[in-house]
Amino acid sequence: MNMDFSYTIFILIIPIAMFILLGFFYNKIKPAVSGWIGVAGLTAVAGMSYYTAYQYFFNIPKVDGKFQTFFGFKMNWMNFTDTLRIDMGILLDPISIMMLAVVSTISLMVHIYSRGYMKGDRGYTKFFAFLALFTFSMMGLVVATNLFQIYIFWELVGVSSFLLIGYYYEKPSAVAAAKKAFIVTRFADLGFLIGILLMGYYGGSYDFMELNNPEGPAIMNWASSSFMGLSVITWALILMFMGGAGKSAMFPLHIWLPDAMEGPTPVSALIHAATMVVAGVYLVARLFPMFHFVENGFALNIVAWVGAISSLIAAIIALTQTDIKRILAFSTMSQIGYMMLALGVSEYDGHDGIGYIASMWHLFTHAMFKALLFLGAGSVIHAVHSNYMKDMGGLHKYMKITSITFLIAALSISGVPGFSGFFSKDEILVAAFHHNKPIYFITLFVAGLTAFYMFRLYFSIFWGKKKEYEHAPHESPWSMAIPLIFLAIMSILPGYLPFTEWLAPDRIGFHGHIDYTMATIATLTGLTGIFLAWLFYFKPSIYPAKVSAFFGKLYKWTFNKFYIDEVYLFITKIIIFKGISAPFAWFDKKVVDATMEGIGNKTVDLSKGIKGMQSGKLQDYAFAFAGGVFILVLIVMYVM
Amino acid sequence: MIENVSIYELLTLTTILFFIGLYGFLTRKNLITMLMAIELLLNTSVINFVVINKYLYPDVLQGVYFSIFIIAVAAAETALAISIIINLYRLKTSVDLSETETMKY
Numbered sequence: 001m002n003m004d005f006s007y008t009i010f011i012l013i014i015p016i017a018m019f020i021l022l023g024f025f026y027n028k029i030k031p032a033v034s035g036w037i038g039v040a041g042l043t044a045v046a047g048m049s050y051y052t053a054y055q056y057f058f059n060i061p062k063v064d065g066k067f068q069t070f071f072g073f074k075m076n077w078m079n080f081t082d083t084l085r086i087d088m089g090i091l092l093d094p095i096s097i098m099m100l101a102v103v104s105t106i107s108l109m110v111h112i113y114s115r116g117y118m119k120g121d122r123g124y125t126k127f128f129a130f131l132a133l134f135t136f137s138m139m140g141l142v143v144a145t146n147l148f149q150i151y152i153f154w155e156l157v158g159v160s161s162f163l164l165i166g167y168y169y170e171k172p173s174a175v176a177a178a179k180k181a182f183i184v185t186r187f188a189d190l191g192f193l194i195g196i197l198l199m200g201y202y203g204g205s206y207d208f209m210e211l212n213n214p215e216g217p218a219i220m221n222w223a224s225s226s227f228m229g230l231s232v233i234t235w236a237l238i239l240m241f242m243g244g245a246g247k248s249a250m251f252p253l254h255i256w257l258p259d260a261m262e263g264p265t266p267v268s269a270l271i272h273a274a275t276m277v278v279a280g281v282y283l284v285a286r287l288f289p290m291f292h293f294v295e296n297g298f299a300l301n302i303v304a305w306v307g308a309i310s311s312l313i314a315a316i317i318a319l320t321q322t323d324i325k326r327i328l329a330f331s332t333m334s335q336i337g338y339m340m341l342a343l344g345v346s347e348y349d350g351h352d353g354i355g356y357i358a359s360m361w362h363l364f365t366h367a368m369f370k371a372l373l374f375l376g377a378g379s380v381i382h383a384v385h386s387n388y389m390k391d392m393g394g395l396h397k398y399m400k401i402t403s404i405t406f407l408i409a410a411l412s413i414s415g416v417p418g419f420s421g422f423f424s425k426d427e428i429l430v431a432a433f434h435h436n437k438p439i440y441f442i443t444l445f446v447a448g449l450t451a452f453y454m455f456r457l458y459f460s461i462f463w464g465k466k467k468e469y470e471h472a473p474h475e476s477p478w479s480m481a482i483p484l485i486f487l488a489i490m491s492i493l494p495g496y497l498p499f500t501e502w503l504a505p506d507r508i509g510f511h512g513h514i515d516y517t518m519a520t521i522a523t524l525t526g527l528t529g530i531f532l533a534w535l536f537y538f539k540p541s542i543y544p545a546k547v548s549a550f551f552g553k554l555y556k557w558t559f560n561k562f563y564i565d566e567v568y569l570f571i572t573k574i575i576i577f578k579g580i581s582a583p584f585a586w587f588d589k590k591v592v593d594a595t596m597e598g599i600g601n602k603t604v605d606l607s608k609g610i611k612g613m614q615s616g617k618l619q620d621y622a623f624a625f626a627g628g629v630f631i632l633v634l635i636v637m638y639v640m
Numbered sequence: 641m642i643e644n645v646s647i648y649e650l651l652t653l654t655t656i657l658f659f660i661g662l663y664g665f666l667t668r669k670n671l672i673t674m675l676m677a678i679e680l681l682l683n684t685s686v687i688n689f690v691v692i693n694k695y696l697y698p699d700v701l702q703g704v705y706f707s708i709f710i711i712a713v714a715a716a717e718t719a720l721a722i723s724i725i726i727n728l729y730r731l732k733t734s735v736d737l738s739e740t741e742t743m744k745y
Contacts, residue, residue, distance in 0.1 A: 614744050615744055616740075616742065616744025618740065619665070619667070622665060626662060
């Protein structure tokens, strides 16, 4: 029985080594070589991740029926006090191993896909270097052993996200989007940092193992300190969730995600659909015992409602958008809202932990089918050179592989029985139904909307109006098609894996089964959505125009994303810049700087006045000297 | 000690010599002449040393020794000053003081 996980350190070393290699020698390495380096490195990483998962879930015996926690590597990095310290290490438990598998799979697929998609791009090698940096940071994030380590890697994924969104740095919109993403998430991370510090001070530890122990001091003593009617620990959790909400694009911090679609499409698939944006969900799951036990789950309730509201708003906005990548971005936000609300309604023990399981399961399945949707969209964009639905239509007969794999992903996200999304969504609905009825109805409604906008997208791209293309679109090269096919399989398969036994919050798990009543209701909702979409968009029809005219104002609001961006612009530009910053800037310029400059200017004027004394004439100096001595002598003789 | 000559007369002489030297230094434009004026200044102090030693402390010889030192130092200083003046002459083909006024604000 091999219990040694020390090789997992290479899961981190290989990507960072690739980043250093490709990053430092990016103009020396030929594009063809760098692509293969990336794919080879990621294959090794993915292989190790799968091996770890296989060992962990199948070969290592459970103790008392529970999955154990292992450390692949652990070192003491910084000691603040005897108990408060920061470690660096690799934590292996069910969710981190599940995330390792997700991240390495998607990253590998995106690497393979990018070899085709980015072909001929000037910064080809640089692109692969950034992808490697991102993979390293994300891997470090999921295996973090404590809050500080997760925070370090959290910022690193933020930076690599910034670099990749702004990859087309000659395009002003891409630069603006990168800046926006970075600033919004940094703002959220301020909350995260304060939360971490509060947790260290009042909870007494940064270590996940110590914090999450239900009998540990951090959870048992939450009531000992309070601030504004809530426990300080609860505040810390809420602030940390603020960081998670920023990264996971939860309302109202979601505004960066749609703009982030300015990055290359493989990046959107990797970072802004499958891996980085679920970091917030992962953070809540990582601290789930704390969220659950502290103050009877007050913070968890906030998580649930933020998730529910985000999923609803995003689904509504997705109905009206016309840029296919933006539709997928809002869909991502909506599905992450699902994961959040599932965590929010979850309990800790036994069958009541279903929400947690459902969330993690949905994270896994969503990563697969959403990455597939993005890569499929990338394939379409590659073929027609446009992001907008109006430029597409009838593409099915030109690109069969893309069309079929896209259909599989759309069926999966819509929750059609047999596909993986059906299973995970069913669990979410069950969890919501048993623990929070209002959220259940929101979830069900969103499920219908999801099916509708997904098939609106599918029909508009691949069927709908017959469009004349100047150049007949063609199927993408194999390097792009293979990831699509692989991910299509992964959009079906994970539904049949026993996630309920693997990912339970109490580590014990149970044998899951489908709740048929729930499943029927959800399926009917989904099918209704698909049917309406078929009616509206399969052939050119007058319904869409009629319905949007019927909703009038509401349609306009939705189309403009409820003007949330404008609200932010108002707050930043008018209130903060003009109302607060401008007066401060005036004070700084006119009072503080002016005083200093005045002193300087006066000195200059004075020296201009007296500089004539430095005449350069030797005899003037001698005269001054002799005169001075003379005066001194007079003083000594007559005054003193 | 000189017969019928008191210390006051000798000191008056050196004072007059000193001010002649100072006047020469401050007003002459030729560097060689200014050097001569400096020599005059030095000589007054040498005479002062000797006179004060002789009249006030006739038992010791420090003042005399000092005057020899000063003469030696003055010789060295003159050599240095002459070399500077020669260099200046090579540069400007003149030993006029107004040629050295470039070092100013």
